Amino acid sequence: xxxxxxxxxxxxxxxxxxxxxPEATRCYPVSLWAMVEESxxxxxxxxxxxxxxxxxxxxxxxxxxxxVRYLFQTPDLGPPEDAEATTASVRRESxxxxxxxxx
Numbered sequence: 001x002x003x004x005x006x007x008x009x010x011x012x013x014x015x016x017x018x019x020x021x022p023e024a025t026r027c028y029p030v031s032l033w034a035m036v037e038e039s040x041x042x043x044x045x046x047x048x049x050x051x052x053x054x055x056x057x058x059x060x061x062x063x064x065x066x067x068v069r070y071l072f073q074t075p076d077l078g079p080p081e082d083a084e085a086t087t088a089s090v091r092r093e094s095x096x097x098x099x100x101x102x103x
Contacts, residue, residue, distance in 0.1 A: 001038075001039050002036040002037060002038060002039070003036065003037060003039055004034050004035070004036055005034075005035040005036065005037055005044065006034070006035045007032055007033070007034045007035075008032065008033050009031070009032050010029075010030040010031055010032055010033055010048060012029075013072050013073055013074055013075050014029065014030040014048065014070060014072055015027040015028065015029055015050075015070065015071050015072075015073065015079070015080055015083065016028055016048055016050040016055075016056075016067065016070055017067075017068040017069055017070070017071055017080075017082070018054070018062070018065040018066065018067055018068060019065065019066040019067075019068050020062070020064060020065050021064075024082070025068060025082045026065070026082050026083075026084050027071070027079070027080045027082050027083045027084065028050035028051050028052050028054070028083070028084050029050060029051045029079075029083075030048040030049065030050055030051075030070065031048075031049055031050060032048070032049050033046055033047070033048050033049075034046070034047055034048075034049065034055075052084070
């Protein structure tokens with residue numbers, strides 16, 4: 001079991017690329033970076049959670065998707081060609097989700 005040591009927001013331009021078929025990839029913007037470590041305090045690593053709520057090693061990731069890598073593309077260049085739309089319509093069927101709060 002891993003525990004979260006620290007969470008920081010990701011700057012615009014970071015993406016997580018996933019292999020969804022042998023011929024196709026899909027990128028989602030990274031929402032946050034988390035430093036995680038093993039419960040015994042060893043093996044720290046940084047993982048990025050994308051806007052769809054996925055991160056490398058999660059059991060709740062999109063079925064059939066394999067994490068490829070993180071990439072950075074300056075915001076003035078726009079999103080990568082394989083970027084998924086990042087509107088409210090990007091929703092997961094299961095797993096944790098942030099819910100809107102009404103004022």
